[in-house]
Every structure is written in structure tokens, then in C-alpha cells.
Amino acid sequence: MKEEVQQLINHLIQIEHVSTTLYLAMSAYMDRKNYTGMAKWLRLQSEEEREHMLMLIRYLSGKDGVVEISEMSNQPTDFGTPLETFQKVLEHEQFVTNAYRKAYDYVKQVDPQTVVIVEDFLREQIDEEAQSLTIVERLKLAGNSPSALLLIDQELGQRQNGTAVI
Incomplete structure (x- = not known):
């Protein structure tokens, strides 16, 4: 695997690592605010992002690449209102989409196998x-x-692992 592709995959691993901890912090915050459905939705989202991170780690390891897990700064403990919290979720997902879009643009020119992986993640970002x-x-x-707000909270609490509610 080319060094540049390895660095790119490690960058995506770090993004997914940040995503999983960010959503877990948001989940704890919403739980503290008694929005248990929103907390559940965010916890499951955190688990999904962790699975994405693990998939990228397995891919890189399977290519005899070196996986680098970087340190992260602490996540916030206050995310504002439910609307403000989910606006941050949306902004973060847009950031992630942009990172995968840039990765796709690069790997499609240099590594056809990695294109398949990145394309799958990019496709998932639509949802x-x-x-x-x-x-x-x-x-x-x-x-x-x-x-x-309580109705939305109840609806989000119906999410099961791997399935969207809304």
C-alpha cells in the first residue's frame, strides 16, 4: 500500500474515532437532560461510527498497513438544546462526508481497491x-x-442498531 493511501486511511480512522466519542458524549448529555430517546439514538450512532472505525482498521491491517490511533482532546459536556445538539450532528456528518469525498477523489487515481471501501462509506453518508x-x-x-420534543424523543428512542427511525 502506498504511504499516502495509508496516511489517508489513518486520517479516516481518526475521523471515525472522533465521531464515536463525540456521539457518545452527546448521548450522555441528552441522557442527563432526560431525553432518553435522543440519548439512545446518539449511543447507537456512536456504535455505528465505532464499527466504521474498526472496518477501516481491519482494511488497513489486511493490506499490511500500519494503523495509527491518535490521541484526542476531550469532548464537550454541554451541547445546548436538542436542536443545537442535532445541528452539531448534522455539521459533523457534513464534515465527514467532505473528508470521504476528498479521499475518494484522491484514491480513485491511485488505488482501485481502496476506492471500493471509500465509495461504500461515501454512499452511507447520504443516509x-x-x-x-x-x-x-x-x-x-x-x-x-x-x-x-417528547414525541420526537420517543420516536428517536425506537431506533434499533443499524436501522434509522426518522
């Missing part, structure tokens, strides 16, 4: 962004209505 956007839009509609 990640769409779900986040839908949640943000629903939270905007709910405004400050406690009953509407």
Missing part, C-alpha cells in the same frame, strides 16, 4: 446526512413545545 437533517427539521418544527 447519515439525510437522517440528521430530518431530525434537525423536526426539532425546528417542535420549537420549545415540551410535548412535541
